[in-house]
Amino acid sequence: MRIGLLTSGGDCPGLNAVIRSSVLHGIKSYGDEFVGFKGGWRGVIEGDYIDLPRQSVRGLSREGGTILGTSRTHPYNHPQGGPENMAKQLKRHDIDAVIAIGGEGTLAGAKRLADDGIPVVGVPKTIDNDLKATDYTFGFDTAISIATDAMDRLRTTGESHHRCMVAEVMGRHVGWIALHSGMAAGAHAILIPEHRISMDQVCEWVEQVHSRGRSPLVVVAEGFIPEDAEEALAGKGEEEDGRPRLGGIGDWVTRQIEAKTGIESRNTTLGHIQRGGNPTGYDRVLATRFGIRALDLVHERAWGHMAALRGTEIVKVDLAEALDGLKAVPAERYDEAQILFGR
Ligand SMILES: Nc1ncnc2c1ncn2[C@@H]1O[C@H](COP(=O)(O)OP(=O)(O)O)[C@@H](O)[C@H]1O
Ligand SMILES: O=P(O)(O)OC[C@H]1O[C@](O)(COP(=O)(O)O)[C@@H](O)[C@@H]1O
């Protein structure tokens, strides 16, 4: 078969490892040929792609980013979008199937296209770990390791000055990155989108920690909404599609802590550092296994399905399952973390 790969949505360490393993498995096991669409769905719509021979994926599993580039092009709303044009482009370039690697937005597009007759399978990716149908997505472990390292560093400088240190991490709708990196770094408070909490409570934890001679570390997810606020802080404008650009909650929390407790405080926003650089060993393995399974799905002609992790197995799931709401942090997981907050 001749198969096209694409990466779409926010990038994430491990995308290249998926590309590599699909290509190697296809060439070695089935005699397939590969192309890579450039810039997500845009590449399919415009017939813009590169050939992916075996040597093009050499050494790729350790490289961050995506060699294909990514975009947030909408497969239907683009002027030349829609399944008829895509089917024509695939036919013109003799491409039999598409492997779409993306998050819930990209996979929603893939599902709709599969329902409209486009031969497409999915691979789930997101550093936020918010996709329901899979236990983990690659990129998450790398983000945790980067954030944990950053917080370890914040703690040594914080302790030296006896300051309260705040770290703002990614997590638009869910707090998995905040929960895991905060727990790993021994945070004294973790603030996540799923759990409303008052600044009075946060300040109580901060004061307890400060008064026993430690430097408090507060981890806040970008999508955290304080108890008396209406929505997440989005002080950085909007995306093309009108989606608000989140950010600023770390600064806001820091100013509140300083004003309410008088403890000198500093914010650090980790931002895209969490998404850059080489994937961890765990993410390389997960991404590699997803790529292999996705290629098998193509040969099973399992259009509208994706690879997913369940326990230690890589399984096939319907894209509809992946799109059935986000995987939020359960209340029990937050209660468990909360045992370690404050005093
Ligand atoms: N329901 C949908 N149907 C088709 N395309 C969609 C849908 N939702 C989102 N998209 C497209 O997918 C792109 C990628 O989604 P986004 O949420 O930004 O990234 P991710 O795929 O990482 O979740 C969006 O910018 C949009 O163009
Ligand atoms: O700066 P960008 O690329 O718009 O992305 C910001 C968003 O991407 C993420 O890192 C991951 O989101 P996706 O999984 O939807 O790609 C979010 O945590 C963050 O809100």
Ligand SMILES: [Mg+2]
């Ligand atoms: Mg998304």
